[in-house]
Amino acid sequence: MSEVLWSLDDLVEAVGGRVVGDPTTTVTGISIDSRSLQPGEAFFAIKGDVRDGHRFVEAALSRGASLAVVAEGRMSELPPEGRYVVVADVLAALQDLGRAARAHTKARIVAVTGSVGKTSSKEMLRLALSASGRTHASAASYNNYWGVPLTLARMPADAEYGVFEIGMNYPGEITPLVGMVRPHFAIVTTVAPVHLAQFDAVEEIAKAKGEIFTGLEPGGTAILNASNDQFDLLRFLTIAAGVKEIVTFGASCSFDAHTTQIVARSDCSCVTGAVLGEDLTWKIGAPGRHLVENSLAVLAAVKLMGADLARGAMALSDMEAPKGRGQRHELTVHDASVTLIDESYNANPASMRAAISLLGAAPVARGGRRIAVIGDMLELGERSGELHKELVEPLEAARIDLVYCVGRTMHELWDVVPESKRGGWTETSAELQKDLVAAIRPGDAIMIKGSLGTKMGLLVSALIDAYGAKRNRAAS
Numbered sequence: 445m446s447e448v449l450w451s452l453d454d455l456v457e458a459v460g461g462r463v464v465g466d467p468t469t470t471v472t473g474i475s476i477d478s479r480s481l482q483p484g485e486a487f488f489a490i491k492g493d494v495r496d497g498h499r500f501v502e503a504a505l506s507r508g509a510s511l512a513v514v515a516e517g518r519m520s521e522l523p524p525e526g527r528y529v530v531v532a533d534v535l536a537a538l539q540d541l542g543r544a545a546r547a548h549t550k551a552r553i554v555a556v557t558g559s560v561g562k563t564s565s566k567e568m569l570r571l572a573l574s575a576s577g578r579t580h581a582s583a584a585s586y587n588n589y590w591g592v593p594l595t596l597a598r599m600p601a602d603a604e605y606g607v608f609e610i611g612m613n614y615p616g617e618i619t620p621l622v623g624m625v626r627p628h629f630a631i632v633t634t635v636a637p638v639h640l641a642q643f644d645a646v647e648e649i650a651k652a653k654g655e656i657f658t659g660l661e662p663g664g665t666a667i668l669n670a671s672n673d674q675f676d677l678l679r680f681l682t683i684a685a686g687v688k689e690i691v692t693f694g695a696s697c698s699f700d701a702h703t704t705q706i707v708a709r710s711d712c713s714c715v716t717g718a719v720l721g722e723d724l725t726w727k728i729g730a731p732g733r734h735l736v737e738n739s740l741a742v743l744a745a746v747k748l749m750g751a752d753l754a755r756g757a758m759a760l761s762d763m764e765a766p767k768g769r770g771q772r773h774e775l776t777v778h779d780a781s782v783t784l785i786d787e788s789y790n791a792n793p794a795s796m797r798a799a800i801s802l803l804g805a806a807p808v809a810r811g812g813r814r815i816a817v818i819g820d821m822l823e824l825g826e827r828s829g830e831l832h833k834e835l836v837e838p839l840e841a842a843r844i845d846l847v848y849c850v851g852r853t854m855h856e857l858w859d860v861v862p863e864s865k866r867g868g869w870t871e872t873s874a875e876l877q878k879d880l881v882a883a884i885r886p887g888d889a890i891m892i893k894g895s896l897g898t899k900m901g902l903l904v905s906a907l908i909d910a911y912g913a914k915r916n917r918a919a920s
């Protein structure tokens with residue numbers, strides 16, 4: 445039987461609602477999606493990005509929801525025989541429940557924000573802290589106005605460590621979220637030009653990320669990337685927010701958590717370094733320098749949170765790249781192996797550079813080529829064209845042999861790619877499908893990446909359909 449997460453009485457007290465029908469006296473989980481709801485969970489009928497949860501209350505109840513939290517104003521549309529906790533506003537109720545969970549927990553809490561690397565760091569923290577005690581962490585990238593309170597509301601009472609991803613698309617978004625989480629430790633992985641359409645400059649992004657310091661618990665610590673261009677501004681913001689302790693991470697030995705040696709392999713990284721005065725060697729089970737950088741912030745947090753650093757560091761060897769974010773597949777082309785790196789989940793200049801460098805480090809067999817298949821990076825505002833064009837430098841540095849470009853803005857890059865390295869340009873990913881499948885040769889390594897809207901995932905599926913795929917464990 446699933447364990448009890450909330451008693452009905454505590455839940456009702458937290459959300460201030462009125463009980464209708466006959467809900468069970470305990471709740472085993474919190475759900476906002478009737479499709480994945482497990483019997484015994486409470487269903488919160490929030491209005492999501494697209495749909496209103498009240499439309500799915502009936503489905504949730506018939507799947508065995510212990511109760512549904514619904515809005516007073518919508519009661520007339522709902523089955524009269526249902527089990528309800530009726531409130532004025534369902535999202536506010538979820539936030540209240542989140543705050544109640546936070547008020548009762550004894551867990552040490554870390555919050556992670558940054559332009560890229562939030563989920564990777566959050567998953568590393570989950571692994572590393574779990575080696576020391578019961579750890580609760582956000583699911584997927586649940587980092588927004590509903591994801592953060594949902595994660596809080598799902599935190600078991602006996603959690604010893606809590607890990608929260610906090611994201612933002614516009615200024616002012618982080619303040620209320622971190623106000624709910626009230627972390628003891630706040631990590632800013634990195635600040636980079638992402639969402640430039642909503643911000644005038646990278647400094648504005650740094651300021652918005654810096655809102656995370658305003659929610660730190662008194663005596664809390666900020667963990668900052670000292671190699672990042674925006675470090676000085678972030679440090680200033682911590683001081684302005686009254687934060688006394690700053691811990692730095694990055695490549696230089698003068699930082700609190702730093703690397704001294706990195707052996708970058710195609711399926712993992714082996715790292716030597718020091719974390720707050722403790723010398724350490726660790727292995728990260730997925731490749732990429734960006735993950736090494738993230739691991740420094742993670743290990744600093746692990747030590748500061750009082751967890752076992754050595755065990756935490758060992759646990760990072762189980763790290764796996766999530767779907768669409770560096771996952772590797774082994775394809776077979778004419779009986780020979782071809783590596784496909786799936787980065788199709790999303791893209792911005794920082795993550796694009798990280799992915800190009802991953803491809804640069806991927807092994808190719810004799811005669812094989814490193815092929816970058818890259819689509820538009822969206823939401824970059826006025827400097828978009830320039831930011832696309834600038835990718836020619838990392839492509840050159842990583843010695844990429846062949847470049848395929850997808851999307852109108854990627855044409856800016858296409859124009860400056862040396863002729864000998866031009867694979868092809870198309871406006872949509874669908875148009876490239878046939879040519880790309882035909883172009884693959886034994887021994888190649890291919891990396892596919894673009895913003896979600898450019899649908900680069902189509903090309904990943906097309907290659908897998910054509911050449912079959914074995915998931916590579918190291919980065920599955």
Ligand SMILES: Nc1ncnc2c1ncn2[C@@H]1O[C@H](COP(=O)(O)OP(=O)(O)OP(=O)(O)O)[C@@H](O)[C@H]1O
Nearest residue numbers: 559560561562563564585734769770794795798799
């Ligand atoms: N420190 C880093 N520096 C540069 N790129 C990174 C870094 N960490 C991760 N990335 C790149 O960004 C991609 C997304 O990583 P991740 O999912 O951890 O980011 P996120 O901040 O959670 O993104 P989202 O805002 O979509 O939730 C990865 O596939 C990788 O290519």
Ligand SMILES: [Mg+2]
Nearest residue numbers: 562563584585
């Ligand atoms: Mg994320």
